[in-house]
Amino acid sequence: MVEEVATKSNEKPKEKKKFKINLKDNMALITGLTMGVLAAVVQGFFDVQPPAGAGICAVSHPANLINWIVNQVFHTDYTIHSIFVTVPVLTSLGFVIGSFIAAMINKEFKIRKGPVRDNVLAFILGFMVIVFGLMWGSCPIRTAVLASYGMVFAYVVLGAIVLGVIAACEYIKWKVRR
Amino acid sequence: MLTLKTSLITLVVGMIVGYLGQRSRFCTISGVRDFYLLRDPYRLKGFIGVLIGGIIGFAAVNFFGGTLQSFLHPGSIEFMPLLSDGFNMEPIILVALSLFGAFGMAYFSVMAEGCPFRQHVIAGEGRISGMFYLAGLICGVLFFDIVLVPLLQVISMF
Numbered sequence: 664m665v666e667e668v669a670t671k672s673n674e675k676p677k678e679k680k681k682f683k684i685n686l687k688d689n690m691a692l693i694t695g696l697t698m699g700v701l702a703a704v705v706q707g708f709f710d711v712q713p714p715a716g717a718g719i720c721a722v723s724h725p726a727n728l729i730n731w732i733v734n735q736v737f738h739t740d741y742t743i744h745s746i747f748v749t750v751p752v753l754t755s756l757g758f759v760i761g762s763f764i765a766a767m768i769n770k771e772f773k774i775r776k777g778p779v780r781d782n783v784l785a786f787i788l789g790f791m792v793i794v795f796g797l798m799w800g801s802c803p804i805r806t807a808v809l810a811s812y813g814m815v816f817a818y819v820v821l822g823a824i825v826l827g828v829i830a831a832c833e834y835i836k837w838k839v840r841r
Numbered sequence: 842m843l844t845l846k847t848s849l850i851t852l853v854v855g856m857i858v859g860y861l862g863q864r865s866r867f868c869t870i871s872g873v874r875d876f877y878l879l880r881d882p883y884r885l886k887g888f889i890g891v892l893i894g895g896i897i898g899f900a901a902v903n904f905f906g907g908t909l910q911s912f913l914h915p916g917s918i919e920f921m922p923l924l925s926d927g928f929n930m931e932p933i934i935l936v937a938l939s940l941f942g943a944f945g946m947a948y949f950s951v952m953a954e955g956c957p958f959r960q961h962v963i964a965g966e967g968r969i970s971g972m973f974y975l976a977g978l979i980c981g982v983l984f985f986d987i988v989l990v991p992l993l994q995v996i997s998m999f
Contacts, residue, residue: 690865691872691887697861699894700901701854707898707907709850715910719858721957722946724851729982741986750844755961757855758862759975762965765863774967778954785970788953789960789977790984795949797985798942802957803869804891806943811895813912816936823940827947828873835951 702808714744716812720805722796725755859962868959870950934997 686693702718705711711718723744730741731751744752766772779785796802801809803824810817861867865887872884902909950956953974955963960978964971 688883689886691867691884692890694861694865694867695887695890696894696897698858699891699896700898701858703895703898703902703909705850705854707902707909709846711847711851713910719854721961725978726982729979730986733983746847750848753848753852754855757852758859758958758961759965761856761859762863762962764856765860766966772967774969776969778963778968779970779974782970782973785953785973786977788949789974790981791949792946792953792957793978793981794985794989795942795945796957797982799939799946803888804958807888807891808895811892812899812909815912820939820943823943824947825873827944828870828951829877831948831951832874832877
């Protein structure tokens, strides 16, 4: 009896599976793809180069902007990427404004604490990240862009980034276990 | 006019990416962290998406007549994206410095719960720690310029 039911259910005509991309589940992927394409388009068609792969960066662009402002105000000569010597690069400002607009449109903007509990610690972490980041000169996004342009060393650096994340995760796990 | 165009285009691109980053919670460092700790591939797909998008963009730009620096020819291996071009160091020291920097950036980004891009986005959302992070970032750049670069130059002389 059970077998009969099973065979009957198997005989049901199969419905054609509709190919559907779930946008919500792949939003990060879409964002990543857009970043990669935009970084190339900005450089290739709008002449935001040299240096290579500098279409989008969250380490060198803020550093370029700050150095540009300091150079203008105090007449110093801190190093700036060649294309941004005469003009301010406003990508990092755009990140904040874009995020602010998105949060406002979707009613998610709210002044609140976190994700780092201690604000002083957040300040120190920002300080440490940019100091280490400037030793390499790129954020992980630009490193991935450089890797996609065929820079072999960028793949090695991506490996170092993954190692850094694993080391931090293991440290957090060890601290929780103690 | 050209200079204004460059500034405007970087602002517009930043805004588009910032908007998408807020909607998708995109983060490179958290992508690797989430996959390592929780086997959650959502954000890691974004990081891999940058790689794929870069390849698509590179091919598309070259196809439609744009120019991008390729690394697929001899001599391009010497390129390093260091902000300070004046580092007169042996290449091997630069390589070690870059790897150390990338490792440290990733380590402290996990502690800050997000990559530098994500911190910009959460600051825009109204998160206070993100704003303090950006203040630290500004001070870090100045520290790098004023203290670290001259120090590294002196060390590189020996």
